[in-house]
Amino acid sequence: MDILYKVFIEPFVFMGEAPDLLIQTLWEGLVSGVLYALIALGFVLIFKASGVFNFAQGIMVVFAALTLVGLYEKGVPAFLALILAVLVMLVLAVVVERVVLRPLVNQPDIILFMATFGLTYFLIGFGELIFGGNPKEMITDALFLPQGTTELDMLGGMVRFQHLDIAAAIIASIMIGLLAVFFSKTRIGRALRAVADSHKAALSVGISLNQIWVIVWFAAGIVALVAGIMWGARSGVSFSLQIIALKALPVLILGGFTSIPGAIIGGLIIGVGEKIGEFYWGPLVGGGIETWLAYVIALLFLLYRPQGLFGEKIIERI
Amino acid sequence: MSFRKIGLGLAAATMLAGMALPALAQDSVYVPLFTYRTGPFAGSGTPIADGMHDYLRMLNERDGGIGGVKLVLEECETGYDTKKGVECYESVKGKNPVIVNPWSTGITLPLIPRASVDKIPILSMAYGLSASARGDIFPWVFNPPATYWDGLSMIVKYIGEKEGGLEKLKGKKIGFLHLDAAFGKEPIPLLQELAKDIGFEVALYPVAAQDMQNQSSQWLSARRDRPDYMIMWGWGSMNGAAVKEAVRSGYPIDKFYSVWWPGEDDARSGGAGAKGFKMLNWHAVGTNFPAIQDIQKHVVDKGLSKAPKDKVGELLYNRGVYNSLLIAEGIATAQKLTGKKAVTGEDVRRGMENIKLDPARLKELGLEGFTDQLVLSCADHNGHRAAFMQEWDGTKWVKISNPIEPMTDRVKGQLEAAAKDYAEKNAGWPKRTEACDKAS
Numbered sequence: 001m002d003i004l005y006k007v008f009i010e011p012f013v014f015m016g017e018a019p020d021l022l023i024q025t026l027w028e029g030l031v032s033g034v035l036y037a038l039i040a041l042g043f044v045l046i047f048k049a050s051g052v053f054n055f056a057q058g059i060m061v062v063f064a065a066l067t068l069v070g071l072y073e074k075g076v077p078a079f080l081a082l083i084l085a086v087l088v089m090l091v092l093a094v095v096v097e098r099v100v101l102r103p104l105v106n107q108p109d110i111i112l113f114m115a116t117f118g119l120t121y122f123l124i125g126f127g128e129l130i131f132g133g134n135p136k137e138m139i140t141d142a143l144f145l146p147q148g149t150t151e152l153d154m155l156g157g158m159v160r161f162q163h164l165d166i167a168a169a170i171i172a173s174i175m176i177g178l179l180a181v182f183f184s185k186t187r188i189g190r191a192l193r194a195v196a197d198s199h200k201a202a203l204s205v206g207i208s209l210n211q212i213w214v215i216v217w218f219a220a221g222i223v224a225l226v227a228g229i230m231w232g233a234r235s236g237v238s239f240s241l242q243i244i245a246l247k248a249l250p251v252l253i254l255g256g257f258t259s260i261p262g263a264i265i266g267g268l269i270i271g272v273g274e275k276i277g278e279f280y281w282g283p284l285v286g287g288g289i290e291t292w293l294a295y296v297i298a299l300l301f302l303l304y305r306p307q308g309l310f311g312e313k314i315i316e317r318i
Numbered sequence: 319m320s321f322r323k324i325g326l327g328l329a330a331a332t333m334l335a336g337m338a339l340p341a342l343a344q345d346s347v348y349v350p351l352f353t354y355r356t357g358p359f360a361g362s363g364t365p366i367a368d369g370m371h372d373y374l375r376m377l378n379e380r381d382g383g384i385g386g387v388k389l390v391l392e393e394c395e396t397g398y399d400t401k402k403g404v405e406c407y408e409s410v411k412g413k414n415p416v417i418v419n420p421w422s423t424g425i426t427l428p429l430i431p432r433a434s435v436d437k438i439p440i441l442s443m444a445y446g447l448s449a450s451a452r453g454d455i456f457p458w459v460f461n462p463p464a465t466y467w468d469g470l471s472m473i474v475k476y477i478g479e480k481e482g483g484l485e486k487l488k489g490k491k492i493g494f495l496h497l498d499a500a501f502g503k504e505p506i507p508l509l510q511e512l513a514k515d516i517g518f519e520v521a522l523y524p525v526a527a528q529d530m531q532n533q534s535s536q537w538l539s540a541r542r543d544r545p546d547y548m549i550m551w552g553w554g555s556m557n558g559a560a561v562k563e564a565v566r567s568g569y570p571i572d573k574f575y576s577v578w579w580p581g582e583d584d585a586r587s588g589g590a591g592a593k594g595f596k597m598l599n600w601h602a603v604g605t606n607f608p609a610i611q612d613i614q615k616h617v618v619d620k621g622l623s624k625a626p627k628d629k630v631g632e633l634l635y636n637r638g639v640y641n642s643l644l645i646a647e648g649i650a651t652a653q654k655l656t657g658k659k660a661v662t663g664e665d666v667r668r669g670m671e672n673i674k675l676d677p678a679r680l681k682e683l684g685l686e687g688f689t690d691q692l693v694l695s696c697a698d699h700n701g702h703r704a705a706f707m708q709e710w711d712g713t714k715w716v717k718i719s720n721p722i723e724p725m726t727d728r729v730k731g732q733l734e735a736a737a738k739d740y741a742e743k744n745a746g747w748p749k750r751t752e753a754c755d756k757a758s
Binding site for chain 2: 028239241246291
């Protein structure tokens with residue numbers, strides 16, 4: 001009975017007793033969720049356009065952030081470094097399209113997936129060669145990202161909101177909104193959706209597959225840069241950031257591999273779910289459950305919607 | 319294929335093998351350095367690797383090696399990965415290394431049973447298996463100058479003194495933020511034992527390797543549990559992220575203590591809010607020592623180091639120097655004991671057991687005041703030396719305590735039980751057959 005009480009009653013009693021901590025946990029979960037969503041978005045963009053699961057998205061986050069900080073450390077002014085980092089991501093997109101994707105057109109998806117593995121390890125080695133393996137500090141001040149904390153007395157306690165977290169949530173939301181408009185309202189966006197539906201049909205109406213791939217990898221590169229700046233500002237820029245990108249996997253399972261809204265909603269559910277789970281139920285098993293809890297949440301959703309919350313239902317004729 | 323081609327191939331292979339095995343030369347000893355300059359733990363691994371390499375390289379450049387023999391240095395990148403570390407060991411063991419430094423508790427553990435078979439001493443400096451301090455059970459393993467259990471007991475003792483005595487910790491809560499790996503879990507049995515004896519409560523906060531830079535849950539939990547003190551057993555990017563999160567979450571930073579692994583960059587990452595963060599240490603920082611100035615002169619200024627000039631003398635760089643000081647002293651002592659120049663792993667094991675780094679010897683080595691004295695013996699492979707507490711003042715570490723002796727009375731029993739337990743659980747664990755030197 002004691003264990004049942006601890007699992008089913010005690011956490012909810014504690015939520016009622018300390019509502020400020022519940023709000024704080026929800027806030028931390030939302031901020032993490034937005035950042036997971038940002039990483040997941042990079043995966044979705046590339047998957048939509050090419051059907052490739054880009055394993056390199058995590059290292060692209062690190063590479064973009066390191067490029068920005070590395071250029072700044074070499075004396076390049078912050079905003080010029082930001083522009084140059086964007087250009088580096090464009091060059092990366094062009095190189096990936098030319099060297100990796102184009103020669104592998106019409107190969108099975110698994111071959112392209114394996115190619116992104118290769119790209120990951122190349123970028124790790126190349127990044128370490130150029131920038132070294134040491135963690136670096138994000139140039140938060142130089143980019144005028146807000147610092148500090150607002151402490152609000154509420155619900156009989158206190159809730160802390162980091163200004164950086166608020167900025168991260170706002171910037172990520174703007175980014176997601178812009179991408180949604182870009183892909184739904186512009187000509188390129190419509191072309192991308194056409195490519196996502198059928199490569200052959202898109203080619204037959206004159207859409208350049210190569211151009212679309214460059215655009216989409218570039219967009220994923222910009223998303224990676226923003227995610228790198230935000231995660232880097234929170235906890236430093238190092239190669240261990242690429243492991244956090246694996247958190248995008250349950251987000252994708254949950255939201256669907258092809259849905260931008262799915263990435264956002266999935267990110268928020270995973271972010272909030274893992275924080276709430278770790279905070280209220282983690283102590284029952286000695287803590288550290290958030291590492292796998294995200295996958296459990298995603299798998300539970302999968303039982304009811306195998307294609308994810310917003311994924312396209314796949315019907316194949318046999 | 320003709321016999322001529324086979325013959326030529328064999329000749330070429332023999333030549334290549336000869337080139338690849340410089341350690342076999344009679345005028346040199348082979349010292350592999352297991353390092354990690356890449357991956358999530360490179361932030362800690364790189365400065366240590368630089369310090370280790372540069373001290374030994376300086377001996378080569380300044381003195382022509384040790385006792386007239388050159389040191390053949392070779393780095394093997396482990397990435398702090400146990401599998402890669404064991405691969406490194408397998409790749410170097412045929413080259414007759416005189417000592418191996420795994421630089422990871424996870425790598426040390428699988429190497430312990432191999433050491434006695436391969437006759438290669440293992441130096442796990444202030445990390446690894448605490449119980450391996452027992453020379454009678456682990457004759458091939460050395461973990462000076464203090465074990466993780468010593469370190470934990472020192473932190474508990476220090477905060478106990480702050481409270482007005484160990485007994486005042488009764489009813490308090492101590493949070494333990496640790497990497498969820500062999501290294502981070504190593505001191506937990508002692509912490510729980512101390513909690514039972516003294517009467518404080520323990521809250522464990524494990525951090526998975528993939529969440530080292532995503533610690534908001536742990537610090538939220540700390541806010542829920544309200545530990546009176548936080549003790550950290552972190553490594554790599556976990557340390558800097560923890561300091562940042564502690565500041566972010568509003569945890570009183572002056573109640574946040576760490577074992578001896580964070581560096582300046584880790585503390586710096588917390589900004590002004592990190593002022594007051596404390597950690598254990600047992601050696602000096604800075605370059606104000608003749609030996610380190612010789613490193614600058616003979617290695618760094620000549621472009622033979624990978625370290626940026628401004629990083630020489632920082633905490634983890636000097637930690638690497640200390641590690642190499644032990645290697646060099648083990649080799650020098652072995653030469654003295656055996657009368658040989660090109661000593662072997664078996665000789666260096668004896669050398670390590672006879673290390674006597676007293677103030678006079680430290681002065682002779684150009685490291686006067688760099689660290690406390692260290693004497694190892696046949697039975698004691700650790701020394702269980704005192705460490706001191708230092709505090710981050712916003713720009714540098716400041717020593718804030720006298721030497722804190724480990725709680726030997728509490729640790730000794732645990733250590734002996736753990737060593738005995740290890741030998742029993744590993745069926746066929748060999749009884750020590752290596753003779754002790756008179757001096758040790």
